[in-house]
Amino acid sequence: MLSLDGICCRFGDTRAVDRVSLDIPAGQFVGIIGPSGAGKSTLLRLINRLVERSEGGIHFGSREITGLRGRALRQWRRDCAMIFQQFNLVDRLDVLTNVLVGRIADHGLISSMTMRFSDSERELAFHALDRLGMAHKALERAGNLSGGQQQRVAIARALVQRPHVMLADEPIASLDPGNATRVMDALRRINREDGLTVLVNLHTLDTARAYCDRIVAMRAGRVMFDGTARQLTPDVVRDLYGTDGLGQIDESVTSTSLRRLELA
Amino acid sequence: MSGTSLIILPRPPRLRQRLFWIGFVVLFCWCLYDFGFSPQRIWQGLGRLGNVLSFMFPPHLWTEWSEFSQILQGLGETLAMAFLGTFLGALVAFPLSFLGARTINRMGWPRFCLRRGFDVIRAFETLILALIFIRAFGLGPLAGVLAIAVSEIGVLAKLYAEAIENTSSRPVEGVQASGGSVVQGIRIGLLPQVMPVLMSITLYNFESNVRSGTILGIVGAGGIGFLLADRMGAYRWDETWSIIILIIAMVYLIDGLSGWIRRRLIRPSSA
Numbered sequence: 001m002l003s004l005d006g007i008c009c010r011f012g013d014t015r016a017v018d019r020v021s022l023d024i025p026a027g028q029f030v031g032i033i034g035p036s037g038a039g040k041s042t043l044l045r046l047i048n049r050l051v052e053r054s055e056g057g058i059h060f061g062s063r064e065i066t067g068l069r070g071r072a073l074r075q076w077r078r079d080c081a082m083i084f085q086q087f088n089l090v091d092r093l094d095v096l097t098n099v100l101v102g103r104i105a106d107h108g109l110i111s112s113m114t115m116r117f118s119d120s121e122r123e124l125a126f127h128a129l130d131r132l133g134m135a136h137k138a139l140e141r142a143g144n145l146s147g148g149q150q151q152r153v154a155i156a157r158a159l160v161q162r163p164h165v166m167l168a169d170e171p172i173a174s175l176d177p178g179n180a181t182r183v184m185d186a187l188r189r190i191n192r193e194d195g196l197t198v199l200v201n202l203h204t205l206d207t208a209r210a211y212c213d214r215i216v217a218m219r220a221g222r223v224m225f226d227g228t229a230r231q232l233t234p235d236v237v238r239d240l241y242g243t244d245g246l247g248q249i250d251e252s253v254t255s256t257s258l259r260r261l262e263l264a
Numbered sequence: 265m266s267g268t269s270l271i272i273l274p275r276p277p278r279l280r281q282r283l284f285w286i287g288f289v290v291l292f293c294w295c296l297y298d299f300g301f302s303p304q305r306i307w308q309g310l311g312r313l314g315n316v317l318s319f320m321f322p323p324h325l326w327t328e329w330s331e332f333s334q335i336l337q338g339l340g341e342t343l344a345m346a347f348l349g350t351f352l353g354a355l356v357a358f359p360l361s362f363l364g365a366r367t368i369n370r371m372g373w374p375r376f377c378l379r380r381g382f383d384v385i386r387a388f389e390t391l392i393l394a395l396i397f398i399r400a401f402g403l404g405p406l407a408g409v410l411a412i413a414v415s416e417i418g419v420l421a422k423l424y425a426e427a428i429e430n431t432s433s434r435p436v437e438g439v440q441a442s443g444g445s446v447v448q449g450i451r452i453g454l455l456p457q458v459m460p461v462l463m464s465i466t467l468y469n470f471e472s473n474v475r476s477g478t479i480l481g482i483v484g485a486g487g488i489g490f491l492l493a494d495r496m497g498a499y500r501w502d503e504t505w506s507i508i509i510l511i512i513a514m515v516y517l518i519d520g521l522s523g524w525i526r527r528r529l530i531r532p533s534s535a
Binding site: 048050074075076077078081082084086087088089090091092093101102104105106107109112113115154157158161 | 434435437438439440441442443444445447448451452453456457460
């Protein structure tokens with residue numbers, strides 16, 4: 001269980017995240033939606049401590065997260081993998097090495113300076129690539145792959161961390177519908193097969209509805225809605241995104257789903 | 265003027281422009297006067313230059329191997345000085361550049377002081393450093409190597425630091441998000457991005473040091489320049505000319521070679 005308890009994050013006068021409390025049971029697939037600047041990204045970054053909280057606490061089971069330092073913090077980041085909108089791979093390194101970066105938390109100074117990894121680690125990395133259908137690209141430069149392929153490499157990197165939680169910050173925002181579907185399917189499979197808790201920031205409501213057990217909606221740093229896809233009614237959506245100049249929000253406008261396109 | 269114009273154009277600063285040009289012309293004329301430029305002197309000088317050039321032809325061809333090998337040794341020494349000087353400079357500049365890069369060293373004051381320190385080193389021309397080092401270490405290539413190395417520390421550390429600042433922080437963030445430390449983030453996320461650029465900068469400076477290294481010999485800091493100055497002093501213009509041709513050939517060769525390597529290094533992707 002991952003619990004956020006009144007977590008706040010201020011940058012100067014702006015409250016990026018404002019007293020957010022959430023309890024996320026293990027194995028849940030949670031989608032976080034909301035307008036740009038709502039604090040979705042900051043929330044995920046608070047959880048793996050790429051951003052420091054101003055107030056509040058985060059617990060994972062009995063582990064207190066906000067006070068972790070040094071080695072303990074690195075181990076938490078390993079246990080709580082993150083994937084990014086822009087993939088954050090090292091373009092000039094090959095795909096396999098990029099995946100092996102997922103093992104870095106357990107490496108000392110010398111082995112990471114020479115970037116030497118053990119055979120069993122390579123096997124693990126190769127296996128992760130294989131699960132995501134990327135094994136055939138293992139020796140190519142990461143920078144030469146398409147966006148969708150890079151994101152799957154990034155997921156493979158996250159997998160070899162053997163994490164308990166997977167955070168995904170707009171993982172499909174810069175992908176075409178086909179790749180977006182592949183990436184979301186991969187996340188769901190990991191969630192179902194490995195029992196990983198997944199927290200994913202999304203721009204597209206229908207993606208959130210299609211994949212997430214639970215949807216959390218944020219606006220101006222606060223949680224506005226927390227429930228199932230069914231409970232996310234058009235009224236809630238209007239409240240969330242505002243309706244200035246809009247009669248109604250048509251979810252298919254932002255849809256990246258292939259199924260919907262096929263129906264049309 | 266049309267009274268309906270809605271946009272008020274700023275008046276062209278005519279006066280300032282005119283003053284600038286007047287100042288420029290006055291400065292130029294004063295310089296010509298002060299240095300005693302006169303058509304007569306230029307004409308006389310050109311005549312003598314013609315004499316010197318005529319002495320240079322035909323270029324000298326060495327028939328004795330011992331003489332020619334001496335020249336080759338001088339050329340080789342210049343190359344070796346440029347190589348060793350650049351390499352030593354790069355060795356010191358590399359760690360310093362990380363401390364001088366805004367994206368790595370967040371401590372403003374120490375970084376500022378370090379960057380100004382690079383500037384101070386760069387303010388010394390290699391030739392001046394060579395003269396200083398000759399006093400300390402005596403005549404010969406050691407002084408030349410040290411002169412190149414020290415001046416390269418200033419130049420390379422600045423260029424390296426700028427290259428490091430121009431990298432993307434995303435890969436580093438990716439490594440840290442996987443549980444990597446700051447050092448691991450730099451090694452795995454940053455170095456692969458920046459290394460080809462650093463190699464390219466270093467090679468370029470090596471090229472330029474081969475060119476400027478010929479001068480160091482003239483003040484006695486080793487290399488082909490010493491032989492060049494010697495032949496000039498002895499009015500052996502034909503030999504001087506041959507040495508100059510050899511220097512040009514060497515510089516041309518090194519430029520071509522290192523240019524080729526640099527293009528391969530910074531090519532964004534090689535399969």
